[in-house]
Amino acid sequence: MSVVVQKYGGSSVATTEKIKKVAETVIKKQKNGDKIVVVVSAMGDTTDDLISLAEAISKKPDKRELDALLSTGEMISSALLAMAIKDMGYDAVSYSAYQIRMKTSGQYGKSLIEDLDASKISESLDQGKIVIIAGFQGINEYGDITTLGRGGSDTTAVAIAVKLDGICEIYTDVDGIYSTDPRKYTEAKKLKEIDYEEMLELASLGAQVMHSRSIELAQKYGVPIYVGLSCSEIEGTVIREVNNMNMESKPVTGLATSDDDIAVTINGIEQNINILSNIFEAIGSRKINIDMISQTAPIEGKVNVSFTIPKNDIDECMEIIRQFAADKNIFIDKDITKFSVVGIGMKTTSGVAAKMFKLFSENDIDVKLITTSEIRITCAIKQEDKSKAINLIGSKFNL
Amino acid sequence: MSVVVQKYGGSSVATTEKIKKVAETVIKKQKNGDKIVVVVSAMGDTTDDLISLAEAISKKPDKRELDALLSTGEMISSALLAMAIKDMGYDAVSYSAYQIRMKTSGQYGKSLIEDLDASKISESLDQGKIVIIAGFQGINEYGDITTLGRGGSDTTAVAIAVKLDGICEIYTDVDGIYSTDPRKYTEAKKLKEIDYEEMLELASLGAQVMHSRSIELAQKYGVPIYVGLSCSEIEGTVIREVNNMNMESKPVTGLATSDDDIAVTINGIEQNINILSNIFEAIGSRKINIDMISQTAPIEGKVNVSFTIPKNDIDECMEIIRQFAADKNIFIDKDITKFSVVGIGMKTTSGVAAKMFKLFSENDIDVKLITTSEIRITCAIKQEDKSKAINLIGSKFNL
Numbered sequence: 001m002s003v004v005v006q007k008y009g010g011s012s013v014a015t016t017e018k019i020k021k022v023a024e025t026v027i028k029k030q031k032n033g034d035k036i037v038v039v040v041s042a043m044g045d046t047t048d049d050l051i052s053l054a055e056a057i058s059k060k061p062d063k064r065e066l067d068a069l070l071s072t073g074e075m076i077s078s079a080l081l082a083m084a085i086k087d088m089g090y091d092a093v094s095y096s097a098y099q100i101r102m103k104t105s106g107q108y109g110k111s112l113i114e115d116l117d118a119s120k121i122s123e124s125l126d127q128g129k130i131v132i133i134a135g136f137q138g139i140n141e142y143g144d145i146t147t148l149g150r151g152g153s154d155t156t157a158v159a160i161a162v163k164l165d166g167i168c169e170i171y172t173d174v175d176g177i178y179s180t181d182p183r184k185y186t187e188a189k190k191l192k193e194i195d196y197e198e199m200l201e202l203a204s205l206g207a208q209v210m211h212s213r214s215i216e217l218a219q220k221y222g223v224p225i226y227v228g229l230s231c232s233e234i235e236g237t238v239i240r241e242v243n244n245m246n247m248e249s250k251p252v253t254g255l256a257t258s259d260d261d262i263a264v265t266i267n268g269i270e271q272n273i274n275i276l277s278n279i280f281e282a283i284g285s286r287k288i289n290i291d292m293i294s295q296t297a298p299i300e301g302k303v304n305v306s307f308t309i310p311k312n313d314i315d316e317c318m319e320i321i322r323q324f325a326a327d328k329n330i331f332i333d334k335d336i337t338k339f340s341v342v343g344i345g346m347k348t349t350s351g352v353a354a355k356m357f358k359l360f361s362e363n364d365i366d367v368k369l370i371t372t373s374e375i376r377i378t379c380a381i382k383q384e385d386k387s388k389a390i391n392l393i394g395s396k397f398n399l
Numbered sequence: 400m401s402v403v404v405q406k407y408g409g410s411s412v413a414t415t416e417k418i419k420k421v422a423e424t425v426i427k428k429q430k431n432g433d434k435i436v437v438v439v440s441a442m443g444d445t446t447d448d449l450i451s452l453a454e455a456i457s458k459k460p461d462k463r464e465l466d467a468l469l470s471t472g473e474m475i476s477s478a479l480l481a482m483a484i485k486d487m488g489y490d491a492v493s494y495s496a497y498q499i500r501m502k503t504s505g506q507y508g509k510s511l512i513e514d515l516d517a518s519k520i521s522e523s524l525d526q527g528k529i530v531i532i533a534g535f536q537g538i539n540e541y542g543d544i545t546t547l548g549r550g551g552s553d554t555t556a557v558a559i560a561v562k563l564d565g566i567c568e569i570y571t572d573v574d575g576i577y578s579t580d581p582r583k584y585t586e587a588k589k590l591k592e593i594d595y596e597e598m599l600e601l602a603s604l605g606a607q608v609m610h611s612r613s614i615e616l617a618q619k620y621g622v623p624i625y626v627g628l629s630c631s632e633i634e635g636t637v638i639r640e641v642n643n644m645n646m647e648s649k650p651v652t653g654l655a656t657s658d659d660d661i662a663v664t665i666n667g668i669e670q671n672i673n674i675l676s677n678i679f680e681a682i683g684s685r686k687i688n689i690d691m692i693s694q695t696a697p698i699e700g701k702v703n704v705s706f707t708i709p710k711n712d713i714d715e716c717m718e719i720i721r722q723f724a725a726d727k728n729i730f731i732d733k734d735i736t737k738f739s740v741v742g743i744g745m746k747t748t749s750g751v752a753a754k755m756f757k758l759f760s761e762n763d764i765d766v767k768l769i770t771t772s773e774i775r776i777t778c779a780i781k782q783e784d785k786s787k788a789i790n791l792i793g794s795k796f797n798l
Contacts, residue, residue, distance in 0.1 A: 016455035056415040057479050058486035069478035072471040079468035080456050087457035098497050099542055143498055
């Protein structure tokens with residue numbers, strides 16, 4: 001009898017009706033012969049409502065108390081789900097963070113799971129109970145309640161699956177992972193499976209389906225994650241280590257775009273790594289996220305450097321750059337779309353970048369900046385070229 | 400520096416504005432040089448809202464899960480109050496039941512406080528913090544969250560005051576304890592002080608101001624309780640052991656009435672204590688609360704017995720009685736008001752009952768049933784005589 005840890009997101013438990021629906025689904029799963037642990041998020045808008053309460057009290061709510069406040073959302077939904085299951089004649093029990101010694105460390109609001117004591121969960125499972133866990137929360141070394149950040153319930157679910165040597169199923173309001181956003185590319189295909197690393201790249205490119213830390217944790221312990229639509233028979237996507245055969249057959253698995261960045265170019269910087277590192281350190285110290293750094297080869301001891309930053313941070317960033325370069329040497333390009341393809345097959349298939357750039361050049365798409373990782377290629381292109389590029393690459397690589 | 404444990408009821412923390420008001424009041428109190436612990440109830444209707452959620456899930460919500468659910472109400476208000484105090488520049492920290500090891504025993508929904516570990520509270524007080532405690536909840540021997548029943552936050556506050564050797568202040572939406580309900584008797588006087596036992600009798604007669612168990616606990620450990628209006632300078636009432644001088648000077652301290660009962664009379668029962676005890680046992684086994692039992696002297700081996708029960712329980716009660724007596728021997732009187740006077744002075748002052756009955760007889764008030772305790776006299780009278788009786792007794796005993 002294997003242990004299945006299912007996580008249901010806030011939209012799946014938004015109303016008492018939906019909670020009953022989840023109860024039915026969970027009971028059906030248990031009848032299949034599995035031991036079931038369910039991790040729940042807070043109901044629908046509960047977390048936002050609690051934040052509004054806090055903001056009515058203080059413009060900058062104390063972080064320890066905010067975490068104590070927010071943790072109640074998941075306690076409410078977990079108690080209600082356990083009630084619903086018991087009402088249907090099956091045994092269930094809800095546990096919040098301190099009852100399973102979910103130990104966390106790090107900052108309030110984005111703490112990390114250190115460990116948990118799964119003995120209480122195992123015992124209840126052995127008694128035939130469906131165990132409901134309040135996600136998103138833990139107890140730090142001072143005995144304070146901390147939260148794991150938005151989407152943290154995914155990480156709760158994976159951590160429990162790791163401890164119980166089970167599999168993890170994340171149920172949400174989308175029916176799986178797509179090669180690219182189906183709203184932007186109607187031909188987008190749902191993936192049957194995707195490698196952890198590909199999923200991490202997609203998540204870092206803004207695919208909101210999963211909490212990145214949950215994928216990292218699953219990868220570390222080799223726990224497969226199924227992502228699918230709540231209370232539905234539609235088949236979703238499995239995130240796991242994908243074997244080489246599959247990798248070779250498809251070099252590009254996913255495609256993602258983002259219009260949230262701006263490109264900054266500084267011309268005529270002394271070719272001295274210290275100067276560049278000083279600039280990036282100064283920008284980084286303001287928590288501004290720098291991406292797509294590229295540097296031209298030096299001419300007469302001077303280099304040109306381009307990079308992207310989030311649009312919102314441009315004013316703060318300019319303040320810093322002016323300490324290093326004259327205004328006439330600073331250029332801002334607001335018209336960029338970050339266009340990325342991701343595929344673990346790139347590790348073994350060469351020529352993906354070449355194919356991509358040839359396609360762009362044949363179709364008059366200018367590439368302004370390029371960065372690559374082992375399994376990702378990202379270009380900055382003009383925003384007007386975005387949908388043309390999605391269609392070209394989508395059809396070329398059969399996404 | 401003495402420790403003051405203040406408790407604020409749900410109406411005192413019903414909105415974020417009111418929570419800020421409580422924060423200001425508490426800070427002011429701390430500036431007087433006291434160490435402050437604040438116990439809070441859930442905001443306004445939160446508990447009722449949570450119960451509605453549970454009832455939408457199940458007609459008979461599981462009691463363990465209901466307690467887990469309800470406990471979140473106090474966690475929310477305690478975190479918000481701590482935030483409000485910190486926002487005003489003073490240090491504060493909120494603790495929920497498990498953080499102070501508030502141990503409980505007994506049934507879910509009405510558990511009893513066994514003990515608590517006040518070391519975390521003391522430590523925080525020594526650091527100059529105002530400590531906020533989520534009332535109404537504890538953790539039982541299985542590690543489950545339990546609640547103490549409606550009004551249980553009063554008991555939380557007294558228990559902490561006992562542990563910290565402090566005094567207890569209960570803030571609510573009434574400005575103190577009155578000799579009788581001021582809505583029924585406009586001349587009603589607010590008491591400067593009242594003895595624990597008198598307060599217990601008044602509470603058992605339906606005075607909703609205080610949780611009975613909190614008074615018993617305070618009496619057991621000799622902790623005085625101040626009851627007053629939230630965030631106000633109006634002087635309230637102190638519940639404490641009142642000395643003899645005061646007792647002798649005023650035999651009757653309080654007066655209470657209730658229209659919630661019905662009188663049942665069974666005529667012609669065999670004079671056999673077994674039959675009576677069987678009837679009462681059968682009624683009691685259905686959790687029907689029997690009060691004001693009175694039995695006439697036997698005539699020809701037969702006795703008549705009268706007693707009162709809550710109106711709502713009459714159908715269930717009749718089912719039982721019919722097993723013991725014929726319908727023609729059973730009489731129901733719906734027209735009764737339970738009229739009680741309470742005073743610790745009755746222990747030493749005789750003739751209170753005589754004075755009361757003389758007054759009733761002079762004014763044509765029929766007395767249907769009488770029961771007494773050491774410090775209480777209760778009569779059942781006609782409902783139409785209620786306000787006449789309140790005015791007569793109120794003015795006679797200077798209430």
